Amino acid sequence: MKILIVEDDKNILKLLSDELRSWGYETSQIDDFNKVKDEVMDKCPDLVLMDISLPSYNGFYWTQELRKVSKVPIIFISSHTETMDIIQAMQFGADDYITKPINIAVTRAKIQAILRRCYDYKLASDILLYDSCSLNILKATVTYKNTDISLTRTELMILESLFQAQGEIVSRDSLIEKCWQSENFIDDNTLAVNINRLRKKLKDLGKADLIKTKKGLGYYLSEEI
Template sequence: MYKILIVEDDEIIAGAIQKEIRSWGYDARQAEDFEHVLQEFASYDPQLVLLDIGLPFYNGFYWCGEIRKVSRVPIIFISSAADSMNIIMVMNMGGDDFLVKPFDLKVMTAKVQALLRRTYDFGGKTDLLEHRGLILNVGDASFSYQGRRIELTKNENRILQTLMEQKGRIVSREALMRRLWETDSFVDENTLTVNVTRLRRKIDQAGIRDFIATRKGAGYMIGEEP
């Protein structure tokens, strides 16, 4: 089921959009924290975003730029300002389409369906995982933090993915090695230690301390928010 994030601060409009989208069998969620839209985006990991231009704290152009740092998910802007400058800005910022308020909900749904088909009929879904502001993009083996993108090796990507998927739980070294063997890479105890050390260094250098904790004799874990 495709997931669609609605970033619209008018509750009546957002509610109408959500109801219409759900009536077509899609999952839809309204953004609630307009100061931290990127974290909501990463947590929900939608396949499409409906994004208003005029928002509290930061406008839609800002959030489009932040999303584009971590994802190529299709974005449809919605706004009552349909002047040519706004439309040009939408395209330059990486938007995929534009809806002018007030718009017919059926037209909106048709645009959503067409964009989903064009995007996903020939490609796969991008998986995002988020914790403490760090956003892991499993699809392209990188993580982002405060606008900075860091590339990971295949093993580092798989280790971080496994730990983030099991957030709050201890993952044994044996479990991590089994996960890495799934990629046809033979990993022994020493190799795993080296990979975890390098991964930690990259996360530390990005500005996040103590992201991966060691549980002596048990394994590694990513804990809750500090």
């Protein structure tokens, strides 16, 4: 999913870009604030984060212009918290409103909700999130702090099961069945070898302790303390 950030404050732009990428989204920004409409149409984002206070023309103007040619979901970003500003934003065609200073947790929740609503976005199967890590199923990558690593098919399937469990224990048998369902005589050692290889990759990513073993039961994801 591609998100275009229309924001002239470089600090906020960097904050949003870094966070969005860590969640597995692709991001882009506006190069010319006199051509916001043209750039949105050219970049074809799945969602736009639109600041209200912009050079030349404000976010209200550009949202009104965009609504003449596009139904792309738009979330306003503004330091204005007055009810009338929020109402006006919705009247001009915005889908939601985020106030500054930006609350990252709220921002993430609103983005996910709008993508699900507008695109039947399959968050649970395309991008999985756990403890600041994102697992991109389509790209077969896991990302942490803007760094990603590529996964083999088996490693991806193991992590997909663990991410879906969200810290709950996943049994060895269920992992073996998921990864090698068409093969016979796969033993627990084969799974252990793949888990160890995956742990080495996660260590390089800075998440050495992400996968934990529950003796006699299986594996689970642990949160960073």
